[in-house]
Amino acid sequence: MIPARYAASRFPGKLMQDLNGKTVILRTYEAARNTGLFQEVYVVTDSMTIYSEITENGGKAIMSKKEHECGSDRIAEAVEDMDVDIVVNVQGDEPMIDTDSLEKVLSVFRGKDADKIDLASLKAPLIHKKDIENPNNVKVITNKDDFALYFSRSPIPYPREENSGVTWFKHIGIYAFRKQALMDFYRLPMLKLEATEKIECIRYLEYGKNIKMVETTVKGVGIDTPEDLEEARKILSGSKE
Structure with a gap:
């Protein structure tokens, strides 16, 4: 599932911007479909x-029936009546x-901690100070078993x-949910930390x-x-500038 809201606050209409001959959202949809990992791929908008x-x-798309504050709510509405076990959220x-990273996320539901996992997601190391301090990069800290402790737009942990020797990690916005966890999220109100x-x-x-x-690189x-x-345009065109 690819949640796709047109009116993004930081960059309105970004999903319909041209990315080397195709819109951002179409490239995302095709990339998700081309992984071959999913029975179905939908854009929910x-x-x-x-x-x-x-x-x-x-492609396949679903129109939302309600207004939603976030992508998880939008996806939950779309899958409520679907017979599915694991739902993957790929940001529009x-x-x-990266197919290998997606495979890693899905594989945890077959691993030793599978019965404890409500959802799984990706993190990647941040090296440069400007990236660590950038509030557009959501940071995550985990416990020794790689379960998330907290997410923040601030640098966490704070470098006192x-x-x-600490490595900072950026949260990569790809999730794999158990359907029940997603539906629970949908029915629970937003609290102060999320807000x-x-x-x-x-x-x-x-x-x-x-x-x-x-973890992924x-x-x-x-x-x-x-x-x-x-x-993104430079990367797709092969430019190193």
Whole structure:
């Protein structure tokens, strides 16, 4: 499932921007479908413009019936009556999907901690200070078993001392949910931490759900700003500038 809202606050209409001959949302849809990992791939949207973009190019899309605050709510409405076990959320602004990373996320539901996992997601190391401090990069900290402790737009952990040996991790916006966890999320109200950070996965933590984090070295390019779009264009065109 690819939640796709037209009116993004930081970059309105970004999903319909041209990305080397195709729109951002169409490239994301095709990348998800081309992984071969899913029985079905859908774009779930509040926009007839996005809906038409997908369906007119041979894809599958679902129009939301209600207004939603976040992508998880949008997906939950769409899958409520579907007979599914695991639902994967691929962000509409992440067109450079890495198949190996997706396979890693799905594999945890067959691993030793499977019975404890409500959802799984990805994290990638952050090296540069400007990336660690960038509030558009959501950071995550985990326990020794790689279950998420907290997500923040601030640098976590705070570097009280230099050269502490800590690695900072960026949260990559790809999730695999157990359907029940997703439906629970849908029916539970937003609390203060999620409302403050504007990070939807905090709601799962606030209500005691377990999020298994899987490390990847593939950061992808999340398109939050016009500058991100230019970077994605360069990557797709093979430019190293």
